[in-house]
Structure formats: structure tokens, C-alpha cells
Amino acid sequence: MNYKISKRAASLTPSLTLAIDSKAKQMKADGLDVVGFGAGEPDFDTPQHIKDACAKALAAGFTKYTPAAGIPELRAAIADKHKRENGLTYKPSQIIVSCGGKHSCFNVIFATCEEGDEVIIPAPYWLSYPEMVKMAGAKPVIVQTTDQTEFKLTPDALRAAITPRTRLFVLNSPSNPTGSVYTPAEVKALGDVCVEKNVLIMSDEIYEHLLYDGATVKSVASFSQAHFEHTIIVHGFAKAWSMTGWRLGWCAAPEPIAKAIDAVQSHSTSNPTSFAQKGAVAALTGPQDHLPLWLAEFNKRRTYAWQKLTSIPGLTCVNAKGAFYLFPNIAKTGLKSTEFCARLLEAEKVAAVPGIAFGADDYIRLSYATSMANIQKGLERIERFCKTLAK
Numbered sequence: 001m002n003y004k005i006s007k008r009a010a011s012l013t014p015s016l017t018l019a020i021d022s023k024a025k026q027m028k029a030d031g032l033d034v035v036g037f038g039a040g041e042p043d044f045d046t047p048q049h050i051k052d053a054c055a056k057a058l059a060a061g062f063t064k065y066t067p068a069a070g071i072p073e074l075r076a077a078i079a080d081k082h083k084r085e086n087g088l089t090y091k092p093s094q095i096i097v098s099c100g101g102k103h104s105c106f107n108v109i110f111a112t113c114e115e116g117d118e119v120i121i122p123a124p125y126w127l128s129y130p131e132m133v134k135m136a137g138a139k140p141v142i143v144q145t146t147d148q149t150e151f152k153l154t155p156d157a158l159r160a161a162i163t164p165r166t167r168l169f170v171l172n173s174p175s176n177p178t179g180s181v182y183t184p185a186e187v188k189a190l191g192d193v194c195v196e197k198n199v200l201i202m203s204d205e206i207y208e209h210l211l212y213d214g215a216t217v218k219s220v221a222s223f224s225q226a227h228f229e230h231t232i233i234v235h236g237f238a239k240a241w242s243m244t245g246w247r248l249g250w251c252a253a254p255e256p257i258a259k260a261i262d263a264v265q266s267h268s269t270s271n272p273t274s275f276a277q278k279g280a281v282a283a284l285t286g287p288q289d290h291l292p293l294w295l296a297e298f299n300k301r302r303t304y305a306w307q308k309l310t311s312i313p314g315l316t317c318v319n320a321k322g323a324f325y326l327f328p329n330i331a332k333t334g335l336k337s338t339e340f341c342a343r344l345l346e347a348e349k350v351a352a353v354p355g356i357a358f359g360a361d362d363y364i365r366l367s368y369a370t371s372m373a374n375i376q377k378g379l380e381r382i383e384r385f386c387k388t389l390a391k
């Protein structure tokens, strides 16, 4: 049998972060002493009151289809969140709940982009964006940034990348993989360019609450009515509430786009899991006291890891102001990222993600969503590894 794979599916690169994470987990299961820096998820448990709300819904038989775009109660709670925290006024009908922030990104791109369209993605990027753009039949236009500018795109570079075919600009601050955070003024300046050029912005704000060193964020949607009308916010429960396995995210969009996404979703996944949505309501409306504790712990690890990394010969690293990643530069080691990570895993049993997966081959991504003991052990091994390269 000659299985014909569609052009769209064949053009995809499978997720390298998921692959490395499962390889490290397998090595661990085989009894090897592996330190994994690959995780893209918090190592904390989902807060108990969220799990309780879900368990209660399940016990009460809340196990049937819900509206495709999510239960009204959750859409209203999300609209309230944007009002309260971002000063943005969305009607619940502008909120679409999906099966994870990743799914929300996919829906947004799928509902707005097609053949002939271009989507501007600053690199280093979250590795799923370009693949989603390809799945929609559109063309990813990658604009490189480096650690020299803290991985921030300038308004001029954005303007230069825009063509009459540009449909969407992808903004992700705080960023995965770099942890970089645009200041409100920088976000506004990028938004200004998009408004002027009539380009939609997909603003992935999933790390909104994970900030350090006094960094602040302001959604690009919040600067003017025009900014609001050009922006689709993508968000989710995975990171700030540690609900990665629950598969729940959302987007907040101008009404016609929300409607289109609702239609797409109604014919693909239908609703996100019913009882999980009840947990999500509790996540938004219940106590948030887990967050300062997590942030304090993340911050301790980030500070330690950054200090250690910058002391290792061959590595340089800008400190991240958000998310839970550091993105050290490995150019001075003379290795490209895939070889660096393969040899590091082989020699020292440390799993890191090659920067090439994020469109930046001179870097590796280290997640500090793992215990301090692991971080210490892993960084010592990285130091030993880099010293052998220097010889």
C-alpha cells in the first residue's frame, strides 16, 4: 500500500520539545540518572480548589456536550478576567474556550489565514507557530532577533517585514523560549505599526502572570480602540494554574473572528471537556494565592541558574524577565544546538532543547520548571561538559 500523506501534514516538523521530553522520561524510566531541562510545564500540582471543582462537577454528572465555544459561566469568567486585569471589555460571545492555548492559536490562524497569506513570526519563536501557519496553507515569515536586543523585535524590523500579503503578526510576551518581556511602550510601538498597516495581531499572553524583577506587561489590545480591534488574545490555564494536562485555553477576539473560530471548533473538536471547564471557572474566580508562592520559587531558581550559566566558559545568557525558561547562547562552544544537546545528553545525561527548534541555532532552551536540586545537578554537569569542549 502506498500511503499518500497530504502536503500539509507532510510539511510539518513534529514537536521537538515533546520528543526530547519523552526521550528524557524514557531514559529515566530505564534507570538512568537524567536531569531534564526540557519541560514546558510547571512542576507544581494544580491547586486543590480547582481539582475539587472539577471532581464535584464530575460527581454531579456534568459529563455531556457543552456549547462548542465553552460553558457560558466560563466565558463570562474569562471576560471578567480581561476587564479586571487588563481593562478590556469583551462580551462573553467574543471568548472562545478551546482544548488548550495551543488549540486556540491553531484556531486563530486557521480562521484568519489561507493560501497566499503571510504571517510574521519573530524568532526565537514558540515552535508550533510556523507549523500551524503551514497547516493553514499560509506562509510563515520569520524575522530573526538575537540576545543583543533581548530577543525583541523593533518596530522598524516589523515594518520592513510587512507586505500587502501580511495577514497576521504573532506576538508572544513573556516569551517561550527566551523568557523575554516587552515593556508596555515596546508593545504599543509594535501595535502601532500593525494598526497603521492593518495587520492583525495574535497576542499569545499565556505567560502574563509569570514575571520577575518588577517587569510589567500590558496587552497590546489595551492601547486604543484601534489596537483592540486589531488584536486577538490567546491565553490559557496551563501555565499560571499548572493545568497543562487539562487542555484548556481561550481566545478573545473581535466578534466576526470569534464567530468563525466557533464554527471551526464546532466541526473539529466540539467543546473542551465539560467537567474540566468547571475547574477552570474555579481557577479564575477562586483564590490566587498559589501564584506568589510559585513565582518566589521560580525566581529563586531563575536567579541561581542565570548566575551559574553566566559563570560557565563558552556560555553567555541574558536574564529572562518572564515565563520559566533561560535561553543561553552557545556560539562560543563552536557547536550548533542539535549537536550540543545530543552530546550533552550522551555525555552528561542532561536534556535541553536545541535552539534550532525555535529558529535560533546558537542557543539552547533550559526550563527551570524543575526542582532546585535538579537545577544544581544539571548545571554542574553542563559546566563539566562545556569545560571538555573548551579543551
Ligand SMILES: *Cc1c(COP(=O)(O)O)cnc(C)c1O
Pocket (backbone or CB within 6 Å): 040, 099, 100, 101, 102, 103, 126, 172, 175, 176, 204, 206, 236, 237, 238, 239, 244, 247, 248, 249
Ligand atoms: C504552553 C504554551 C501555550 C499553550 O499551551 P497549552 O498547554 O496548549 O494550553 C501557548 N503558547 C505558548 C508560547 C506556550 O508556551
